[in-house]
Amino acid sequence: MAMRVSNVLLLLVLSALGLAPGARAASPASAPKITVLYDAFGDPGPLRKDWGFAALIEVDGKRILFDTGNDAEVFAHNVKTAGVDLSRLDSVVLSHRHSDHTAGLAAVLATNPDVVIHAPQEGFGLFGSSLPSSFYRKDAALPARQRYFDGNPPQTLVLGSAWPDAHFNPLAKTTEIAPGVWAIITTSDVPGTRELRELSLAVRTPQGLLLVVGCSHPGLPLIVAEAAKLDPHLHLVIGGFHYVNADDAAIANVIQALQPFKIDFIAPGHCTGEATFAALQAAYGQRYLYAGLGVTLILDKAEGPDRPRGKAAAFSPGERDAYRALARTGEHAHAEPIAAR
Incomplete structure (x- = not known):
């Protein structure tokens, strides 16, 4: 059953599952859209799950790749299976230096060695x-x-x-990298990642800002506050919120910290965490959008399916087991709960 929310609906399609041609054609070519190419949960058909994040943002004829996942082979498989032509990228944005967001860059450079790569500027940095x-x-x-x-x-x-032939554009402050597209820079003050700089991507759309976050190490409320300086109306916030093993108090704190901001829809993924997924579903209801691997979100005024939304977007038992196994390893296995900042 179709429904309209706030005069605009995000038409959700699982592009990796053989979307009928007519479904895409129903939306104007100019409608901004984001496709999740790398994550550890979802119902992706032939796409392969792994810990990490990557997404393709298409807006105003521009194709921006945000992060590149944890494994170059898995990333290359997913982009090929999803029909993404890396040679047609206009730019790449790397949110931060952790390998689960950068390892697939080798696959990008093998196909598109001259693409401009926006990355956080750090002294003695990886980029x-x-x-x-x-x-x-x-x-x-x-x-x-x-x-x-x-x-x-x-x-x-x-x-x-680490990629000596790549064309990096190191950023030390929030920068408009294309008309209506900003790379927002914030710096973590959280133990374990203190002084880490992270880029988030803000895209102006007719409905408000599309905010794409990689891992939110500096704290999601801080990143949202910086985005709100560009436009106080955030239409969609999507990506990793970094509460993967946070306790209930920390999760409640971040939900409360987001309340003052005007956010139409929220679509958590990657390192957000199972318990945080559940809490955000309860807090946002029909404004919670499922964003597992293979999902494409189209910011469109046309009516479309009303799922997967809200509590219908829960993990399957198999997804839950796989996600928990991946979350227990690597950079995201924190000894202490991640508090809202």
């Missing part, structure tokens, strides 16, 4: 950067052989990247 040689104290009394560069350093130290 390459530069520093003035004045960053360190000097002692002219030392003999030359005991001094950096024999006491005559270059004015600027150019630092290497």
Whole structure:
């Protein structure tokens, strides 16, 4: 049964499951849309689940890849199966340096070596950067052989990247990377990721902002607050919220912290966490959208199916077991609950 919400409906389609051609044609070509290409849960048909995140954003004729997942082979399989042509990307945004968001970049560069990659600027960072040689104290009394560069350093130290031939655009502040598209930068002050810089993507649409987050290490409320400076009306927030093993109090805190913001729909994925999925379903009801692997969300005024929404978007038992196994390993296995900030 179709329904209209806030004068606009997000038409949800599972593109990986052989969507009928007519279903896509019903939406205008200009309608912004986001397709989840990498995650550890979903009903993706031939797409392969793994811990990590990647999504394709298509808006105003632009194709922006947000993150690249945890494994280059899995990522390459998923984009090929989903019919995504990496050679047609206009740009790539890497949210942060963790491998479950960057490992698939090798597959991107193999197909599109000249694509511009927006990434957070960090001193001695994975994506390459530069520093003035004045960053360190000097002692002219030392003999030359005991001094950096024999006491005559270059004015600027150019630092290497894990992908030396890639075209990185390091960002140190929120930047409009295309008309109506911003890379929002925030910095974590959370134990375990303190000083980590993270990019989120904000896209202006007729319905409000589309906000795509990778892992939300700095805290989802902080990222939402930064996005609200661009437009206080957030139409959709989607991605990893990083409450994968948070306790009930921390989850309740983040839901409360989001209440003052105007958010039409919320579509958590990746490192959000099972308990947080359930709590957000209860809090947002029909404004909660399922965003598992293979799902495409189309920001469209046309009426469409009213699912998977709300509590109908729960895990299957198999998905729950797989997600829990993946969540217990790697960067997301935190010793302490992740509190809202």
